[in-house]
Amino acid sequence: MDDFDNGWDTHAVLIDGQWVDRTPRRAEVDAPLRRETVLLPWLAPQLSLPVPEPVVVSEAPLRVRHRLVEGLPCPGVDAEQGHAVGLFVRALHDVPVSGARRLGVPDWERVDTWPRFEHEVLPMIAALEPGLAEPAARLLERCAHAPKAALVHGDLGPGHIRVQGGVVTGIIDWIDGCIGDPALDLAWVLYGARPAFAEAVKAAYGANQNLVRRAQDWRLLGPWYEVTYGLDLDDPGYVRSGLDGVISRLRSTS
Secondary structure, three states, rough: EEOOOOOOOOEEEEEEEEEEEEEEEEEEHHHHHHHHHHHHHHHHHHHHOOOOOOOOEEOOEEEEEEOOOOEEEEOOOOOHHHHHHHHHEEEEEEEEOOHHHHHHHHEOOOOOOOHHHHHHHHHHHHHOOOHHHHHHHHHHHHHOOOOOOOOEOOOOOOOOOOOOEEEEEEOOOOOOEEOOOHHHHHHHHHHOOOOOEEEEEHHHHHHOOHHHHHHHHHHHHHHHHHHOOOOOOOOOHHHHHHHHHHHHHHHHHH
C-alpha cells in the first residue's frame, strides 16, 4: 500500500499496483466523493476517454475504490492529446443535464466561496496591487453570473488528465463535478497549456469566442482558491503562492 497522487480533497493510496483507495480529508468532501460512485458508472459509457468507476468499500470511515487509471499528468503540449481532450470535453458537455441532476449532481453555487473571495482575497489584492482591485472585482462579478449550462468536471487541470505513452488514458478526480459553466473546463486546456494543444482542443470542441472569453475568466480565478485553501490550513506558503498567481494573471490581462 503506497501513498498516491494526493490532492486537496482526498487522501489516496495505491493498492497492489492496480487499485486506488480514496478517503475524504474533510467532512464536506464525503458527499461529493460518494456521488462519484453513482455519477461515474453512469457517465463512463457516454464519454470518449476512460474515467474511474468507484465503489464504496467502507462506510466508517468512508473509503471508495476504483481501478487505477494509468499515466502521468498531461504536459499540455501535444496537438493529438489536445484533440483527444477536446473531444472528451465536448462529449461531457453534451451529456443531458437532466440525467445528471437526477443522480444528485448539484448546480454550481457561490454561497460559501464568493463571500470569502470578496471579504478575504479582494482586500489582499488591493493591499498588494491597488490598481488591480477594480479588475479583480469585475472578474468576480462576471464569474458569479456565468451560465449553468452543462455537466462539468470542475477541475480539469494537468494532474487530472492522465497520459501514458503519448496517449491520453483517462480523466480522474471528479470531486468538483457539478452543473455549471462549460467554460470552466476549458480554462486550463486553453490558457494553461501550450498553443498547439490549446488550438487542438478548441477545434475538436468547437468552442465559440464567448466560451473562449469566459474560459479566460475562470483561468484568472483559479489561484483565488489556493489563497482560501492556504487560509484554511493556516499555511502562509499557499497564501503567498496563490496571491502571486492571482496578481500575475490579472496583470497579464490589464
